[in-house]
Amino acid sequence: MSTNIQCILASQSPRRAELLKQIQVDFIVQAADVDESVLPHETPAAYVQRLSIAKAEAVWQQRSEQQLPALPVLGSDTSVVIDQHILGKPANRDEARQMLQLLSGREHQVLSSVSVIYQQQQLSALSTTQVSFRAISPAELERYIASDEPYDKAGGYAIQGFAAVFIQQIQGSYSGVMGLPLQETYQLLQAILTDKSS
Template identity: 55%
Template sequence: MSLNSPRLYLASQSPRRAELLAQIGVDFERLSVDTDETVLAGEAPETYVQRVANTKAQAGLALVQQQGLNPLPVLGADTAVIIAGQIMGKPRDRDHALDMLRQLSGKTHQVISAICLCGQQYQHVALNITEVSFREIAAAELEQYWHSGEPLGKAGAYAIQGLGAVFVEKIYGSYSAVVGLPLLETQQLLQKIEQMASNE
């Protein structure tokens, strides 16, 4: 963590998102928020990730107000893996994880990431859609990957920044978005609110 004053609050306990923010030199403090990430009936993937990112940011903003914290912007983010139009969540168990990975094997899927940066007087949302192509994955590799422990807690049952990288044949879009935070869009929103502040 930088000794500089934080520029924002990150409404996430994800170590990956924290690492990505630090990578681009953003000073931040983390907020622990608890939000319902259940997909609503008939909800489109893009709508879902934007709604969840917004819910996290708004929960963080409410926490800032309740605790009387310094009124900085709050960043919420959500990432979902999509195959054939269906949202893949986090695996419940071994069988669920292996089923997800079999569906991804040899195919191209989408990773949709949304961010929401909000304050008392504004709310800005950005969306990133990245395509990821997997090579064919052998059954023995799937078992080995499961036993590594990495699929647990990961959308789509894989981590591109970890062992799951060996399954990736091609990526078209943003690597950081697949990890969990689209850095280009994050920087653009930060610049937007800083410009708004300078114009006031």
């Protein structure tokens, strides 16, 4: 089975690549180089939406300048949010510990925005998932942050990894928490593909 969808993935994330393969989309990886700083007074939703568009735009522009074949460009950004505060990727054990202590025994949100750019079209969608963590014991926390898992993940955890044992419930998109909401991604790519062929 093939979807006959081809695109450029504006990300080096192995998880996003894995998710696109899951829905049988053919893609080329071309990472975007954008400033991921949060703007003053920017809400988490506005932040992830702005970044997903910026990533797609950067790669679309780069390919246009290099006169490479025009294909839909897919950009995405995912943030873990608690108390309206964005948790990025922890740089070290102390940051990972602080993040996970904040998430322990509480509910947080994972916002994942996806954008597709092709020719003059730009389509975007935002996925919001509620994630509930059980209380994490000090011993579990130390064992987890001693692993490699937290350090390239928003919020310091991977739902598809060992951190699954901390999660009591999710309401929303599992793939969105991984980094790419597949239902929204597929719909956007289908919409672009339909317009491209009409």
